[in-house]
Amino acid sequence: MSRLNQRPAGLHLQGVSKQFGPKDAPVRAARDVTLEVDHGELLALLGPSGCGKTTTLRLIAGFERVDAGTIEIDGALVASRSGHLQPEKRRVGMVFQEYALFPHVTVLANIQFGLRRMRADDRKARTKEIVELTGLAGLEERMPHELSGGQQQRVALARALAPKPALILLDEPFSNLDAGLRARVRTEVSDILHAADTTGVFVTHDQEEALSLVDRVAVMLNGAVVQVASPYELYTDPATKAVAEFIGDANFLPGIGQGDTIECELGILAARRPIRGPVDILLRPENVELLVAQPGLPAARVRKSLFFGHDQLITVQLPTGTSITARSGPSDGFIPDQPLQVAVHAPVIAFPRNKSGS
Amino acid sequence: MSSGKGSHAPNRRSIASQVLRNAYASGPLSHAGHATRLAVHRHFGFLFKTTVLLVALAMLLPPAYLVYRAAGVGLNELTSLLGRTRILQILWNSLLLTCGVTTLSLALALPLAWLTERTDLPGRKVWTVLAMMPLVIPSYVGGYTLIAMFGPRGILQELLHPFGVERLPSIYGFTGALWVLTLFTYPYIFMSVRAALHRFDPSLEEASRSLGYNGLQTFLRVTLPNLRPAITAGGLLVALYTLSDFGAVSLLRFNSFTRAIYVQYLSSFDRNVASLLSLALIVFTIILLLLERNSRGRGRPRYYRSSGGVVAPRKRIELARRKWPALAFCSIVVMAALVLPTSVILYWLLRGLAAGEPLAPVWAATLNSFRAGALAAVAAAALGLPVAYGAIRLGGRLMTFAARAVYLGYGLPGIVIALSLVFFGANFAPWLYQTLWILVFAYVVRFLPQAMGAMQISLSQMNPRLEEAGRSLGLGNRAVFRRITAPILRPGILAGMALVFLTTVKELPATLLLSPTGFSTLATKIWSATDEAFFARAAAPALILLAMSAFSIFLVLTQEEREVSGG
Numbered sequence: 001m002s003r004l005n006q007r008p009a010g011l012h013l014q015g016v017s018k019q020f021g022p023k024d025a026p027v028r029a030a031r032d033v034t035l036e037v038d039h040g041e042l043l044a045l046l047g048p049s050g051c052g053k054t055t056t057l058r059l060i061a062g063f064e065r066v067d068a069g070t071i072e073i074d075g076a077l078v079a080s081r082s083g084h085l086q087p088e089k090r091r092v093g094m095v096f097q098e099y100a101l102f103p104h105v106t107v108l109a110n111i112q113f114g115l116r117r118m119r120a121d122d123r124k125a126r127t128k129e130i131v132e133l134t135g136l137a138g139l140e141e142r143m144p145h146e147l148s149g150g151q152q153q154r155v156a157l158a159r160a161l162a163p164k165p166a167l168i169l170l171d172e173p174f175s176n177l178d179a180g181l182r183a184r185v186r187t188e189v190s191d192i193l194h195a196a197d198t199t200g201v202f203v204t205h206d207q208e209e210a211l212s213l214v215d216r217v218a219v220m221l222n223g224a225v226v227q228v229a230s231p232y233e234l235y236t237d238p239a240t241k242a243v244a245e246f247i248g249d250a251n252f253l254p255g256i257g258q259g260d261t262i263e264c265e266l267g268i269l270a271a272r273r274p275i276r277g278p279v280d281i282l283l284r285p286e287n288v289e290l291l292v293a294q295p296g297l298p299a300a301r302v303r304k305s306l307f308f309g310h311d312q313l314i315t316v317q318l319p320t321g322t323s324i325t326a327r328s329g330p331s332d333g334f335i336p337d338q339p340l341q342v343a344v345h346a347p348v349i350a351f352p353r354n355k356s357g358s
Numbered sequence: 359m360s361s362g363k364g365s366h367a368p369n370r371r372s373i374a375s376q377v378l379r380n381a382y383a384s385g386p387l388s389h390a391g392h393a394t395r396l397a398v399h400r401h402f403g404f405l406f407k408t409t410v411l412l413v414a415l416a417m418l419l420p421p422a423y424l425v426y427r428a429a430g431v432g433l434n435e436l437t438s439l440l441g442r443t444r445i446l447q448i449l450w451n452s453l454l455l456t457c458g459v460t461t462l463s464l465a466l467a468l469p470l471a472w473l474t475e476r477t478d479l480p481g482r483k484v485w486t487v488l489a490m491m492p493l494v495i496p497s498y499v500g501g502y503t504l505i506a507m508f509g510p511r512g513i514l515q516e517l518l519h520p521f522g523v524e525r526l527p528s529i530y531g532f533t534g535a536l537w538v539l540t541l542f543t544y545p546y547i548f549m550s551v552r553a554a555l556h557r558f559d560p561s562l563e564e565a566s567r568s569l570g571y572n573g574l575q576t577f578l579r580v581t582l583p584n585l586r587p588a589i590t591a592g593g594l595l596v597a598l599y600t601l602s603d604f605g606a607v608s609l610l611r612f613n614s615f616t617r618a619i620y621v622q623y624l625s626s627f628d629r630n631v632a633s634l635l636s637l638a639l640i641v642f643t644i645i646l647l648l649l650e651r652n653s654r655g656r657g658r659p660r661y662y663r664s665s666g667g668v669v670a671p672r673k674r675i676e677l678a679r680r681k682w683p684a685l686a687f688c689s690i691v692v693m694a695a696l697v698l699p700t701s702v703i704l705y706w707l708l709r710g711l712a713a714g715e716p717l718a719p720v721w722a723a724t725l726n727s728f729r730a731g732a733l734a735a736v737a738a739a740a741l742g743l744p745v746a747y748g749a750i751r752l753g754g755r756l757m758t759f760a761a762r763a764v765y766l767g768y769g770l771p772g773i774v775i776a777l778s779l780v781f782f783g784a785n786f787a788p789w790l791y792q793t794l795w796i797l798v799f800a801y802v803v804r805f806l807p808q809a810m811g812a813m814q815i816s817l818s819q820m821n822p823r824l825e826e827a828g829r830s831l832g833l834g835n836r837a838v839f840r841r842i843t844a845p846i847l848r849p850g851i852l853a854g855m856a857l858v859f860l861t862t863v864k865e866l867p868a869t870l871l872l873s874p875t876g877f878s879t880l881a882t883k884i885w886s887a888t889d890e891a892f893f894a895r896a897a898a899p900a901l902i903l904l905a906m907s908a909f910s911i912f913l914v915l916t917q918e919e920r921e922v923s924g925g
Contacts, residue, residue, distance in 0.1 A: 061564070061568055062567075062568075063564050063567070063673075086567070086572065087564070087567040087568050088567050088568070088569070088570045088571055088572055089570075090568075092568055093568060093569075094564070094565065094568040096561045096564070096565060097561075098559065098561060100559060100561035100562045100564070100565040102562060102565070102566075102580060102584075103562075103584065104583040104584055104586075105583075113566070113569050114569030114570050116570075117570070159565070159569070160568070160569075163569065163570065
């Protein structure tokens, strides 16, 4: 709409809201969600379970009606408060969490399910194409229950992609696979989606999955999209304390912002952005450095260490009693109660502390 | 299928054993593990095995005797018999009724199940219970209420009499039988389809919607095919019930197999024709079972499941203004199947009481019913326990054979067992014929599977290590059984006995054929009073029976729940 000379966004949500339950005590599953996905882009919708990401997906697919806001797919309005395009008319492919393969028909019939309006030879060609793309050749006559989890996943993907949808939605597509299979299938799916050149949104609660698979991640918390950014930006420059807490390991240290610097118990630290008043300083464990204790200065003490092989997490107690965790190389040895000096890589990010103290 | 009965006997036997194996495999027995066999003391073991063998042989007596009788019919005799009994007409009648009842039941059950399970129908929990309740009405009580309402000298005619209506359209024959059997058996389909809908993953429907199919297309192409196993299973129960039902067809004078057998027995006392008809009915039953088996398809799971884990929160379909026709539909079914029958019974009860209908015969019949039921329950428990125990704990050929022989009773229509025992008793055991004992014997043949089922559930839930622990603590075989096995099994045994008691009280055809002269029960009282249009006389027994029947269905349902949760 706003970009007249450009191709319309693959998906555009504007102020979408949805609530469930009784009117007097509603559950607000989606609050004023605004989101834009470029044509051909794959976006991850990341959030803890119950944050409203699946509801958002179902609103886009048309399984739920929006209470407010609009949804456009390739520039065409599909949902608003007054209008609701039926799911079968939206050209949205969906890969369900449990795959939802039709158990009563073969793999081939599953894949061809959405192709009934095609001419027979077109259908044949498209089926062949999609079977090859998803690497399902040879499995066409199997029944869904005769497939492994990874194969079922690919059938679900093939079925959704076959009718060349304008948009493909994936609901926790990897959560049903065991850990060993997950990494492999994840790459496979990502390759297939790129090859198919479809706009896609996938929902996950697994940050590693989201961060490693896509170019942009939308973080959703309590029904609202809090930040849309690249994985790098999300990690290094989270928009809110909640995002910082949700993505990666985080320490928070109270401090007082004084413009370009922040004063805290570790001294005066440079702030990345000017800030004033009481704040919580974000310290990623890898930005905390543990040094040999210096005589005369108050020392922190080692309380706990978790050894992972490639690195280790050391929890130390500062002289004031606050505990923070640091990441350290595998070769450094730490013994309980050992005195240490703590240093921090600056500049640091801080979030204004809200009055309630949370 | 009519010629050369004798020469095909081995083949038929193999079909029968296949059917049985099928029934056996889906029964609770399939949990029996061969790893849990116990070493049994040799002396005790011999006694035990003899008992089990005797029970098995006793169970096989009625069908075996029928085959023996039928095999004795010569070819010439056979052709003339077939001509006389118009067997094709009977076959056609039974086929028509079975198909009609199954189709109509489906037409009632499917919308009811869908409405209560998948939509926001107001009061759907209440409707669910109400829709299942017609199951408590035995077919002959249903037949009685229909005749007492719409039949000659029924309520409707009395109401219309002042307006000069002398005759109502007849409810006898096909229409009446179809009406009664449909209304009181559709819950079998309702329950199985409802359970399947409950398990059904709604994301399958959403997947179909997102692939371009509208609501109706989705129902036809995705939902319905996935309900097929449940529909077939429920439909089979309805079809088997219809085929073996005696009460409704005999009261409504529809000449299907069971009534034809009874009429033959009454009019000519012709063993051969009746035996032949009985065998034909058994063959019909087996064909039905085989059809169901084939329709399941090979190598496919009976109940489809896409995957385990969390099922998406269920979204009910909003009926909006469509809820009015939906409510009307539910109301009509419940009115016809539940409210009308009970009102008719209550009406005639009150009228009978007002007219001074004597209650003494009712009490006598109730006592007789209770006596026969109690004897059958005790006998079933005593005979079923060794067989159940043997099949679950010991295994081996004899025990498997015995368990299968017992389950044969499930497949045999009551009238067939009764008839066979009438002939057998009259020929070979005159000292037994016309006593209560042969009636109890018939009950045991019919209902032992129920007793055994309940006991086997308890047995299979009991860890055999418990018995081994008893042995290692120094208890002998008998002491282990008395002090460990029996107390743990007690609830199962009691449940089995209660079931046998209650179904025995409801039983009609065997009671009618095998009761000693002058011995009438609640069931026979209702049947004969209805047959003679003494509607008030049948009301009190019908009400007592209904209450007991409701209790027995409740027992079955809770038992099934235990089976499911304990499985």
